[in-house]
Amino acid sequence: MLRHLLGLAALLTAALPAHAQSYPDRPIRIVVPFAAGGGQDILLRHVTPKLSAILGQQVIIDNRAGASGNIGTSLVAKAAPDGYTLGLGSNSTHAANHALFKGLDFDPIKGFDPVIVLAQTPLALVVNANVPARTVPELVAYVKANPGKVNYASAGVGSPTHLSGVLFNRVAGTDLVHVPFKSSAPALVDLVAGRVSVMFDTFPATTSFVKAGQLRQLAAVGLARSPSAPDLPTLSEAGFPGVETYFWSAIFAPAGTPQPILDKLNRAFNEALADREVTTKLEELGYVLVKDSKPETARAFVAAEFKKWTELVRLADIQPE
Amino acid sequence: MSDVGTGLLLGLSVALTAQNLFYCFAGAVFGTLVGVLPGVGPVVTIALLLPVTFTLEPTSALIMLSGIFYGAQYGGSTTSILLNMPGETSSVITCLDGHAMARQGRAGAALGISAIGSFFAGTVATLVVALFAPALTRLAIAIGPADYFSLMTLGLVGAVVLAQGSLLKAIAMVALGLLLGLVGTDVNSSVARFDFGVPELTDGLNFAVVAMGLFGIGEILTSLERNVGAGHIAAYGRVLPSLAELRQSAMAVLRGTGIGTVLGVLPGGGPSLGAFASYTLEKRLSREPSRFGRGAIEGVAAPESANNAAAQTSFIPLLTLGIPSNAVMALMIGAMMIHGITPGPQVITARPDLFWGVIASMWVGNLMLLLLNLPLIGLWVRVLRIPYRLLYPIILLFSCVGIYSLSNSTVDVALAAGFGVLGYVLTKLAFEPAPLLLGFVLGPMMEENLRRAMIMSRGDPSVFVTEPVSAGLLAAAAILLLLTILPTVRRGREVAFQE
Amino acid sequence: MIARWKGDACAGIVLALLGLGVIAMARSYSIGGAARMGPGYFPLLLGGLLALLGALIAVKAYLAAPQDVIPAADWRALAWVPLAILLFALAIERFGLVAASLVLILAAGLASRQTRLLELPILAAAMAVVAVLIFAKGLGMPLRIWFF
Numbered sequence: 025m026l027r028h029l030l031g032l033a034a035l036l037t038a039a040l041p042a043h044a045q046s047y048p049d050r051p052i053r054i055v056v057p058f059a060a061g062g063g064q065d066i067l068l069r070h071v072t073p074k075l076s077a078i079l080g081q082q083v084i085i086d087n088r089a090g091a092s093g094n095i096g097t098s099l100v101a102k103a104a105p106d107g108y109t110l111g112l113g114s115n116s117t118h119a120a121n122h123a124l125f126k127g128l129d130f131d132p133i134k135g136f137d138p139v140i141v142l143a144q145t146p147l148a149l150v151v152n153a154n155v156p157a158r159t160v161p162e163l164v165a166y167v168k169a170n171p172g173k174v175n176y177a178s179a180g181v182g183s184p185t186h187l188s189g190v191l192f193n194r195v196a197g198t199d200l201v202h203v204p205f206k207s208s209a210p211a212l213v214d215l216v217a218g219r220v221s222v223m224f225d226t227f228p229a230t231t232s233f234v235k236a237g238q239l240r241q242l243a244a245v246g247l248a249r250s251p252s253a254p255d256l257p258t259l260s261e262a263g264f265p266g267v268e269t270y271f272w273s274a275i276f277a278p279a280g281t282p283q284p285i286l287d288k289l290n291r292a293f294n295e296a297l298a299d300r301e302v303t304t305k306l307e308e309l310g311y312v313l314v315k316d317s318k319p320e321t322a323r324a325f326v327a328a329e330f331k332k333w334t335e336l337v338r339l340a341d342i343q344p345e
Numbered sequence: 346m347s348d349v350g351t352g353l354l355l356g357l358s359v360a361l362t363a364q365n366l367f368y369c370f371a372g373a374v375f376g377t378l379v380g381v382l383p384g385v386g387p388v389v390t391i392a393l394l395l396p397v398t399f400t401l402e403p404t405s406a407l408i409m410l411s412g413i414f415y416g417a418q419y420g421g422s423t424t425s426i427l428l429n430m431p432g433e434t435s436s437v438i439t440c441l442d443g444h445a446m447a448r449q450g451r452a453g454a455a456l457g458i459s460a461i462g463s464f465f466a467g468t469v470a471t472l473v474v475a476l477f478a479p480a481l482t483r484l485a486i487a488i489g490p491a492d493y494f495s496l497m498t499l500g501l502v503g504a505v506v507l508a509q510g511s512l513l514k515a516i517a518m519v520a521l522g523l524l525l526g527l528v529g530t531d532v533n534s535s536v537a538r539f540d541f542g543v544p545e546l547t548d549g550l551n552f553a554v555v556a557m558g559l560f561g562i563g564e565i566l567t568s569l570e571r572n573v574g575a576g577h578i579a580a581y582g583r584v585l586p587s588l589a590e591l592r593q594s595a596m597a598v599l600r601g602t603g604i605g606t607v608l609g610v611l612p613g614g615g616p617s618l619g620a621f622a623s624y625t626l627e628k629r630l631s632r633e634p635s636r637f638g639r640g641a642i643e644g645v646a647a648p649e650s651a652n653n654a655a656a657q658t659s660f661i662p663l664l665t666l667g668i669p670s671n672a673v674m675a676l677m678i679g680a681m682m683i684h685g686i687t688p689g690p691q692v693i694t695a696r697p698d699l700f701w702g703v704i705a706s707m708w709v710g711n712l713m714l715l716l717l718n719l720p721l722i723g724l725w726v727r728v729l730r731i732p733y734r735l736l737y738p739i740i741l742l743f744s745c746v747g748i749y750s751l752s753n754s755t756v757d758v759a760l761a762a763g764f765g766v767l768g769y770v771l772t773k774l775a776f777e778p779a780p781l782l783l784g785f786v787l788g789p790m791m792e793e794n795l796r797r798a799m800i801m802s803r804g805d806p807s808v809f810v811t812e813p814v815s816a817g818l819l820a821a822a823a824i825l826l827l828l829t830i831l832p833t834v835r836r837g838r839e840v841a842f843q844e
Numbered sequence: 845m846i847a848r849w850k851g852d853a854c855a856g857i858v859l860a861l862l863g864l865g866v867i868a869m870a871r872s873y874s875i876g877g878a879a880r881m882g883p884g885y886f887p888l889l890l891g892g893l894l895a896l897l898g899a900l901i902a903v904k905a906y907l908a909a910p911q912d913v914i915p916a917a918d919w920r921a922l923a924w925v926p927l928a929i930l931l932f933a934l935a936i937e938r939f940g941l942v943a944a945s946l947v948l949i950l951a952a953g954l955a956s957r958q959t960r961l962l963e964l965p966i967l968a969a970a971m972a973v974v975a976v977l978i979f980a981k982g983l984g985m986p987l988r989i990w991f992f
Contacts, residue, residue, distance in 0.1 A: 060392040061679020069396075069683060086986060087392065090752060091547040092530070098544075124535055127542075175801060181535035203800050206532050206793070209668045209675075210612060216666070217486045219801060228682075232667060232689020305685050342535065379983065393983055513904060517859055517897040524866055524890050536873060536883040539866075562925065569921035569956055734958040735967055738949045741925070742971055745932045745948060746941070746979050746987075753986070755933040762929035766922065773914060774855045775848075792886045804879025 047107055047285050051082040054275070055111045057096025059089040063226075064273055067143055068112055070306055074296035093117040094128055101130035105280035107289065110139065113276045115184060119329045123337035124182040133330060136276040137286055138322035140293045143311040145271040146246035147188055147224045149259065150239045155221050160196075160243050160262035163222070167198040176200040176222040177211035182342055185211075187333070188224035188245055188269040190340040192259075195266045215239065226271065227252045228310030246270045252310050269336075272329070274322055286319050349475055356475075356701030359404060360709050368405045369706050372412020373713045379413075380420020381725070383430040383561060383740060384553055384747020387417035391676045395683070403684035404699045408706040410680055411660075414673050415707075418616075418656055419463065419714050422649055423725055426455045428740055430561035432747075434552055434617035435652035437782050438624045440560055441507075442637060442644030449640050452726045453584040458594050458642055459649040460718045461586070466602040466650035467711035470657035473606050474664075475704050481610045481658065482665040488611055490798040491808045495818035496611075497791035500618055502822045503625035504783035506829050509638045515780045518771075522784025523791070525550060532789075533796050545756040553751055555785055557744055558761040559778040563768020565737050570769075584723050586642065594646035597627050601650030609655025612662050612670035617786055619655035620648035629828070657707055664700055666690055848910040856902030863895025924955035939991035941980060945972035 054072070058064045065087065072083045088096030093116050100111030118132040149160065157163035167174045178186035181204050193200055203220050205211035208229050214220045216238045223230075227250050233239040243259045244250045245267055259267050275293060277286060296302060297313055306313060317325075359365060379390045390413050398406035421432040426443035439459065446455040473481070488496075501519055508515030528539045529549025540546040586594070604626065605619035627647045628637045637644050662668040667688030669675040681688050686696065693700045728736070748761050768778050802808040810816045870891055876882030928951035935944035949968035953959045980987045 059675075060395055061676040061682075066679055066682050084986075088753065089548075090754075091544050092535075094547075095544055125537070172803070181533065201800065203797060204533050205797075213486055213612060213662075213666070213668055214489070217489065219489050228687055232687055232691050236690035238690065308685050309682055309687065382978070385983070390983075393985065511901075513897065513901055517894065517901060520890055520894045520897060521859070521862075524887070524894065527887055527890070531883040533881070534874075534883045538873060538883055538887065539869065562929070566918075566921050566925055569925070570915075570918035572918075572957060732958075734953075734956050734960070735963070737956070738952040738967060739971060741928065741952050742932075742945055742948050742975060745929055745936075745944075746975055749933075749936055750979065750983075750985050750987075755937060758933035758936070759930055762926040762933075765929070766926055769922065773917070774851050776855065795886070796881045799878055800880055802879075804877065806878065 047288060048079055048081040050108065051084055052079065052107070053084050053086050053109050055086050055088050055096045055100050055109065057088055057090070057093035057099075057111065057113075057117055060085075060087045063145075063228075063271070064112055064114055066309070067273055067306065067311055070302055071142070071293070071296050074299050074302055075292055078292045078295050092121055092125070094121055094125065094130075097121075097132075098128070098130045100276060101135040101278060103278050105137070105278040105282075107277060107281055107285035109278065110289070111136075111276045113138075113274050113326075115270075115272050115329060115333060116182075118274070118276070118326055119333035120182050120187075120337055122330070123334040124342060133327060135279050137279055137281045138319055138326050139275040139277055139286055139289045140319070141272060141274040141314045141317040141322045141325055142293070142297065143273050143306070143313050144246075145226055145228075145273075145311055146244055146248075146250050147184060147270060148227050148230055148241045148250065148253070148256070149188075149192075149222070149224055149243045149245055150215070150230045150234070150241050151222050152215055152218045152220075153238055153240050154218055155240070157242065158240070160257075160259065160264060163242055164196045164198055164264075167196075167200060172199055172201065174198075174200055174222065175203045175220040176224070177203050177205055177215055177220040178223070179205060179208040179211055179225065182337060182340070184269040184271055185224045187336045187340055188267055189222075191267045191269065191336065192224070192264070194339070195259075195264050224269070226310060231310070250310075251307060251312065274317075274326065283319075290317075290319050352697065352701045353475055353705060355697060356703075356705030359698050359702030360408065360705035365405055365408050365702070365706060366709070368401065368409040369412045369710050370713055372409035372414075373416040373710050373717060376413035376416020376418075377420045377423075377714070377717060377721070378416075380417035380432065381423050382420075382747055383424050383428065383432060383744040384557055385750060386421060386432045386553060387414045388672045388676065389747075389750055390417055391673060391680075395676065395680060398680055398683075403681065403686055404702045406680055406684060407677065407699065407703050408710075410677055411703060411707060412710045412713075415467070415653070415656060415710055415714060418653065419460070419718055422459045422463075423456060426459065426645070427452060427725060427728055428561060429564040430740070430744065431556045432553060434556070434786055435620045435648075435655070437556055437560070437617070437779065438507075438620045438648040439645060439652075441624070441779060442639070442641050444564075445638065445640035446642065446645065447729065451640065451642075452729060453722055454586040454590055454642065455645050456722045456725060457585040457719070458590065458598075458646045460715055460722070461591075462594065462598040462601065462646045462650035463653035464711050464715040465598055466605060466654035467657055468708060469602050470606050470609070470654040471704060471708040471711070474657055474661055474707070475701075478661050478665050481661050484607075485610045485612060485662050485666070485668075485670075488814065489812065490794040490801065491812045491815040492818065493611075493794040494791060494798055495809060495815040495822070496618070497787045497794065499818050499822040499825070500621060500787050501784060501791070502826045502829075503621055504780040504787075506625050506825060507621070507628060507637070507783075508777050508780050510775055510777065512830065514776050518776055518778070518781040519784040522781035522786075523788035525555065525781070526785045526788030527792065529789075532793050533800075543756060545752075545754050549789070550760065550785070551748075551751055551757055552786065554748055554757045554761045555764050556782055557748060558764020559768035559771070559782060561740070561744055562761060562765025563772060563778065565740065566765060566769035567772055568733065569737065584726065585719070590642050594642050597623075597643035597647040598650045600626060600630075601647035602654045605651030605654030606658050608651075609658030609670075610661050612668060616652040616655035616659060616671075619651035621783060623647040623651035625825075629825075653711075660703070660707070663688065664692060664703065667692065846914055848912045848914055849905045849908070851914045852905030852910070853902045856898045856900070856905060858898070859901065860895045860898030863891045863893070863898055866891030866894065920957070921955040924951055928952035928955070937988065940988040941976055942972045942989055943991055945975045 097117040103109035424430040425436040425439040429444040431437040537547040601623040604623045608619040870884040870887035873884030874882035932948040953964040
């Protein structure tokens with residue numbers, strides 16, 4: 025039996041180069057391990073129509089939500105490495121989840137060949153408009169003047185919104201109390217109501233409340249300023265370096281996908297992302313697209329992120345379950 | 346006021362264009378047809394249709410999606426009444442008296458009152474949304490975790506009240522439901538609880554799986570045992586409710602509308618909580634509470650009005666804050682974002698055509714559904730004429746495909762079989778599945794808010810009585826519990842004395 | 845057929861045991877304190893409540909001893925319906941919607957004493973077609989249709 029399988033595998037491998045030239049000759053499926061209509065799903069849905077046109081084959085989105093993205097991601101890891109099953113991955117599925125959950129049946133680094141990093145979406149440090157702080161140092165002073173009294177909300181334990189707070193507390197020497205929520209929406213309700221004072225959340229989610237005068241953004245969390253709020257300093261510029269957390273989205277193929285296919289996919293994705301219409305719409309929604317991401321740089325990026333989030337989860341003292 | 350007037354006029358001018366009327370109608374028809382498939386609810390339907398709405402204008406897309414939402418809700422009530430198959434949380438209560446009425450050959454009356462009550466409630470709630478959306482938004486924001494916890498407590502007491510038989514058994518069922526609700530990843534610690542190593546369980550049990558198993562499949566097992574014969578239901582009466590039945594339901598519709606309108610605003614569990622609460626209220630106010638669960642038409646009219654009113658007002662947080670109050674609304678946000686509209690508090694001023702267009706189309710959609718559904722009742726009732734030996738395998742097939750489609754999970758299908766057997770056993774032993782289901786729905790929210798309130802109060806439980814809303818709700822729960830327990834205790838004493 | 849009080853007593857005991865099981869499992873999660881309850885806190889309370897209620901139901905059944913009986917179970921339905929659903933679950937991904945529909949209807953049909961053996965295959969074939977038309981074609985669900 026085993027010999028047969030090996031023989032079959034050899035046959036398939038031998039057939040692959042020819043395959044890569046004609047690739048793709050049937051529809052490509054991209055597994056999104058999150059629900060339809062969510063932030064990650066929407067990003068991809070803006071890209072796929074263009075991508076289908078470029079590749080000359082239909083690109084189908086298959087939402088396989090569940091278990092923080094682990095179910096869909098495991099599906100991709102087990103799929104045939106032929107370029108016809110790809111997966112969307114994020115800082116949760118390919119970085120934090122491994123530290124958060126015990127016994128995952130896929131290896132986020134060895135199990136995949138990254139195709140491209142699509143976007144990095146920075147977070148903003150936002151406070152309720154009634155918090156008497158207009159800058160980050162003022163906020164730190166306010167929290168220190170009210171020890172143990174100021175809450176911060178998160179969109180879930182282990183998410184960037186939570187771990188940003190853990191890092192911030194460490195860097196600024198504050199004691200913000202973590203109040204976890206199921207997702208960003210209910211957390212924002214309590215932030216707007218003032219039951220929690222601080223939150224780290226994305227620009228798209230918070231900007232409309234800032235315009236309505238209900239919330240105030242104090243800083244961009246991450247490496248650079250956000251294009252949607254160019255006047256807002258980064259946390260480093262405000263004097264608190266070392267909090268560099270953001271959401272990211274990348275496309276992964278199962279490990280062992282032939283290099284020519286990876287390159288072809290990478291070029292197609294880059295071309296789709298460079299399309300003016302796609303870019304404009306996505307930037308309006310607050311995504312920060314990554315320019316010219318290559319499979320090699322994507323691999324290095326994911327490895328670095330994996331290390332970073334594993335350490336962060338340890339720092340937050342979350343026990344893996 | 347004049348602002349609202351101009352707004353509504355603008356809205357009507359948007360909603361009544363030929364194009365938007367078409368999408369509203371298409372959504373309503375499609376939603377109804379899909380809603381009558383057991384298990385295929387609005388969430389699945391909207392997720393499937395998202396790509397279709399891609400090509401539409403954003404306002405048309407939202408109008409169509411809203412149409413699907415109410416349509417599916419109507420369709421869900423239809424299966425609850427005819428087949429005891431609640432596709433959605435909010436139509437569980439409809440099963441209790443709705444299906445009892447169907448078994449007595451009064452399916453037409455039940456479906457009729459459901460359509461009429463829903464239309465009335467939808468009309469009132471749409472007006473409320475137009476007039477008071479900003480004020481109700483403040484209510485949605487003002488309700489904190491302590492208040493939610495107390496509201497859930499009141500809901501659970503209500504679950505005990507709506508039970509027929511033994512109080513002790515009802516409370517045990519609530520506790521069992523609460524425990525089933527705990528399966529899955531804990532929000533406060535990301536620990537997966539009671540998942541027995543099954544990855545599919547880390548997201549918790551799906552409501553539709555539990556409800557369709559306990560009610561739908563359980564009902565099939567019970568019917569097979571009773572060996573119900575050809576025609577399943579001997580005779581079916583009139584297609585519409587009689588004048589007497591209408592009079593009987595009038596107050597129930599009014600009260601259901603009121604309760605649903607208010608509770609729908611609250612993010613999390615609006616329509617279902619509204620349906621449960623209005624049923625409990627009707628049962629308490631009724632002179633013969635024993636009729637409930639045995640085909641009381643008020644027991645259909647009240648929750649159906651409440652869940653439709655709540656379905657309308659659950660749009661308020663979405664439209665005024667960009668905050669989704671349930672899974673369907675979350676998909677609507679997705680649909681808005683796909684069209685490049687960032688949902689949030691400034692949608693009213695930035696896109697008044699969209700805001701008022703959607704509101705106006707709510708009413709148009711409800712009218713279409715009434716016109717569509719009243720004639721359909723005759724058709725639906727005929728489903729019950731199919732000999733049961735042919736009907737039940739068909740129901741099983743549709744349910745299984747529906748459940749599988751929820752998240753492409755075979756584990757869900759297998760679980761539904763298990764809950765079917767559980768539903769049968771519970772009915773056999775005179776334990777009622779309805780309180781269990783309520784516990785299952787309310788449990789996770791109750792725990793989440795209890796723990797959040799305690800984190801915010803730094804471990805001081807007095808917040809539950811010092812927050813005025815929470816204190817009021819807890820007092821109401823205590824009074825309701827006393828009113829329910831005292832008569833039984835007294836009766837129990839009398840029985841004991843007689844012996 | 846068994847006496848009602850025996851049924852109630854058994855149910856009470858099962859619920860009580862379930863409650864105890866939940867307590868045992870909840871103890872493996874951290875319990876925490878009032879200010880930051882752990883994932884085991886609420887289950888522990890509920891497990892205790894269920895154990896207590898189960899015991900009360902059992903005791904009450906024994907004391908009150910209702911005289912009526914619970915009618916005998918229909919083992920035929922109880923075996924075939926769940927089995928049919930499980931077969932569907934096993935077949936849907938491996939062999940596709942058509943095969944899964946056929947096997948579900950054929951197995952489910954055996955649950956009723958009224959089923960006519962000639963009618964059943966026709967119903968199964970017809971419903972397989974209907975299922976494909978509604979779910980795969982009409983709703984466009986990503987379902988495998990055939991087993992190849």
